[in-house]
Amino acid sequence: MDIKTKLISAAESLFDRHGFTATGIDRLTQAAGMSSRTLYKHAGSKHSLIAKVLSERDKRFLRRLDVSSVDALFKALEDWVRVEGCRGCLFLRAYGETGGDVPEIAEVMAAHKAGVWSKIQEIIALETNGRGNEQLAEQILILFEGATATAIYRGADAVATARHCAVRLVKQASS
Amino acid sequence: MDIKTKLISAAESLFDRHGFTATGIDRLTQAAGMSSRTLYKHAGSKHSLIAKVLSERDKRFLRRLDVSSVDALFKALEDWVRVEGCRGCLFLRAYGETGGDVPEIAEVMAAHKAGVWSKIQEIIALETNGRGNEQLAEQILILFEGATATAIYRGADAVATARHCAVRLVKQASS
DNA sequence: TTCAATGTAAAACGATCACTTTACATTGTC
DNA sequence: GACAATGTAAAGTGATCGTTTTACATTGAA
Structure with a gap:
């Protein structure tokens, strides 16, 4: 290596x-x-190392999210959590530990979140034939973040619960 | 003082x-x-100070959540976020920074999360006349955590979005 | 075969870490 | 007016922080 x-x-x-x-x-x-x-x-420097670590993780994470349905999106998150462990979003943790005061780190965090957000928007547009709005996408994002956070203390099952909920919301919006 | x-x-x-x-x-x-x-x-000690800080915050936070509807619950969270700022769940942040290896801190985090969880269960039971199940409560919990996390980088509006979603879920379960 | 690149081990940098100690001032109480 | 409690200021504890430096070994290409 x-x-x-x-x-x-x-x-x-x-x-x-x-x-x-x-x-x-x-x-x-x-x-x-x-x-x-x-x-x-x-x-x-150490800060630069942190930024590089996050940048690599961002690539690896988004590669896993290369799916085209909300169901698959949360399945991918569940896989990630089971394989990599559930200690919360490493980007938000880095941002929090540094108070948002380290530009290199704040930028990687923002870029990562923008990537996840646009992926979700893309999936919603795909699944609702454009019927889904911005608000639905944000609800899915919130469930995504919530599953990540809740899994810290309730385990990977929380991601499955979020998945069921997200799938239902999308179904209701498409019908 | x-x-x-x-x-x-x-x-x-x-x-x-x-x-x-x-x-x-x-x-x-x-x-x-x-x-x-x-x-x-x-x-x-410093660890003990952290635990005391979290313990006091837990009391203050749960006092704000003394409500009896999901709508009011998320309104309370929105108020909290607007008044105290949105830097994420301080309990999960403390837990993450210490790797979960400091018992005093891990215990306060667990106690806090148990408190929030039972408050949500109580509200769901109230609003659905017992019709609501464990899964609905966990969905609300995930939205609650998700709103807190998402607010870090999307602001307090994320909490409002989570509120609308949560209220709808409860309505669907009660009807 | 020389030269630059890339690595190691280990010492040193001043700053800061959590924490303790020493010495002294201010209180309210019996 | 003695005494215990509660505070301050400031120096000192050894350890560890992020970072740099010194000195040397290995390697591959010109």
């Missing part, structure tokens, strides 16, 4: 498991199996 | 604004206008 990939994936799991601020450079270098000099050569 | 109250309220706003780990003791003592000796006399 490429050394930069190894760093970013080691960092992602440490950040996810222990939080961003609480994870020090020492633990990162140790987990990635490299010297701090090499880490800084590739990452530039 | 009582000195302990002052500490806890100063700590709450700093934690909310800048994150838990990123907020040091120096900043806390400065904002609360007291020496570190006094802080430790009252709080015991």
Whole structure:
């Protein structure tokens, strides 16, 4: 595995498991199996490393959401949660830990949310033949966020509940 | 104002604004206008201070949710978000920053979520004359969490959207 | 075979971390 | 007027923070 990939994936799991601020450079270098000099050569700074981690996660996440129905969308989220664990949205967590004061991080968060939002809008347009409005899409988004958050303390089943609810809303809007 | 109250309220706003780990003791003592000796006399430790802050917030939050309809529940959340700001659920943020590894914090989070959950169950039972099931209540919970999370980057309007959705779900279950 | 690139190990940087201690001032109470 | 309680200011604890530096090994291409 490429050394930069190894760093970013080691960092992602440490950040996810222990939080961003609480994870020090020492633990990162140790987990990635490299010297701090090499880490800084590739990452530039800790904030930049966080941004890179989020950026990679964004790609991986949206690739999983490459579906064309609300049902499949929430199935994809359920898969993600079961495979990657349910510790909440890593983007919102990074944003919260840094108070929204780190531009690199705030921007990646905003870009990620914009990506999810446009994917949902696309699916809704597809499933309702354009009958679905902006409000329906936002309801689906809220269920999506809610499932992610609720899964932290109620487990992956919460995502299934959100799925049933979302599917019903779309059905009602299309009929 | 009582000195302990002052500490806890100063700590709450700093934690909310800048994150838990990123907020040091120096900043806390400065904002609360007291020496570190006094802080430790009252709080015991930083983790304990976090737990106390969350515990007080839990009381204040649930007091606001003393309503008897889903509509009023989300109106209360909307008020909260407009008054206190929308930086996400502080309990989940504390839990995430500490990786769930600090018992005092994990317990306060769990207690808070249990409180919200039973409040929602109570409202659903009330509004559906017992016709509403566990699944409906969980859908409302997910909308509640989703509104809180979505409001971070889409503002308080997301809560209004969640409200309309929740009210509709309850209506459909009661008719 | 030399040179630049890329890595390592480890020490050092000053700052800040959570937390404790020492020494002293102000109170209200018996 | 002695005493315990409760506060302050400020220095000191050792550990850890993010980051840089020094010194050296390995490697692949010119």
